[in-house]
Amino acid sequence: MIEQLEFFEIPSPCIGVCQANNRGYCKGCLRSRHERQVWLQLTAMQKRDVVRLCQQRKARVLAAKAQ
Numbered sequence: 001m002i003e004q005l006e007f008f009e010i011p012s013p014c015i016g017v018c019q020a021n022n023r024g025y026c027k028g029c030l031r032s033r034h035e036r037q038v039w040l041q042l043t044a045m046q047k048r049d050v051v052r053l054c055q056q057r058k059a060r061v062l063a064a065k066a067q
Helices: 033-041 044-066
Strands: none
16 A cells, blocks of 8 residues: 555755754754755655654654753
């Protein structure tokens, strides 16, 4: 079974806040420098993996701020 997402291009998670935090991740989208540099060359599956990692990073950042 094909997931619906596989039919569409995965958009960049960039939100236009392009500054690195102290761990080297973008403060806006939470991608690593390497993830930002190679985004256009990634397959749809790789892009989904990067987006999933960004969501996990965001959850950690929000949890840390809540403490």
